[in-house]
Amino acid sequence: MRLRAESNYLCYNPSDEQIIALMRKIASHGRSTKPKLTPAQCGVVAEFLIAESQRLGCRLDIRLLVDKAFLDFAQCRNHNTETHWKDLVRAMLQEQVSTFEYTRKPVGGRKMLKEMEQQIVREISATYLTTAEQITVWQAQTQKSERAFYRRLKEINV
Numbered sequence: 001m002r003l004r005a006e007s008n009y010l011c012y013n014p015s016d017e018q019i020i021a022l023m024r025k026i027a028s029h030g031r032s033t034k035p036k037l038t039p040a041q042c043g044v045v046a047e048f049l050i051a052e053s054q055r056l057g058c059r060l061d062i063r064l065l066v067d068k069a070f071l072d073f074a075q076c077r078n079h080n081t082e083t084h085w086k087d088l089v090r091a092m093l094q095e096q097v098s099t100f101e102y103t104r105k106p107v108g109g110r111k112m113l114k115e116m117e118q119q120i121v122r123e124i125s126a127t128y129l130t131t132a133e134q135i136t137v138w139q140a141q142t143q144k145s146e147r148a149f150y151r152r153l154k155e156i157n158v
Helices: 002-006 016-028 040-056 063-078 085-099 108-127 131-142 148-157
Strands: none
Touching: 016 040, 016 063, 040 063, 040 085, 063 085, 108 131, 108 148, 131 148
16 A cells, blocks of 8 residues: 555556557567568458457457467468467457356445345245245355345345
8 A cells, every 4th residue: 555655656548449559550560570470461360359359349458469369360370270260369259258247246336236136136035936946046146155145135124
C-alpha cells in the first residue's frame, strides 16, 4: 500500500480500435525472427485474429497475435501440424470465451451477488422437491457449497 502512495503509476487501458491499429502495425513489419513471415502473411493472420475476436466477443490480445497466432501460422505453412492455423487460433479464442460462460458474478458487487443468489435459491426451492436435488442444482449453477445454499435459504425465510 505504501509503495503505491510513493510511486507514480499509469493506468493504461487502450480501446479496441487502438489495439487493432497496433496489431496491424506489428503485422505490417512482418516477422524477422524465426519463424520468418512476410508482412502480407502477418497481415492475414492479424485480420483473422481481429475478426474472430470480434465475432466471439473476446478482448483483443497482442500477445495472442505475436506469441501464438504467428507461430501457429508458421507451423501450418511448414506442414508441422495436422491442424490448420485458423482452427488453432479459433480454439484459443473459444477457450477464453468458455472460461467466462458460466460466471455469474454481477457487476454491482457483493450486495447484488447476494440478491442474485437469493433469487436462485427461490427458483430452486420452487422447482425441486427434495433438499438433495436443490443442493445439487445450487452447486451446479453457482459452484458454491451446501453451506452457502443454507445461508441464502435462511436469509430469504427470515
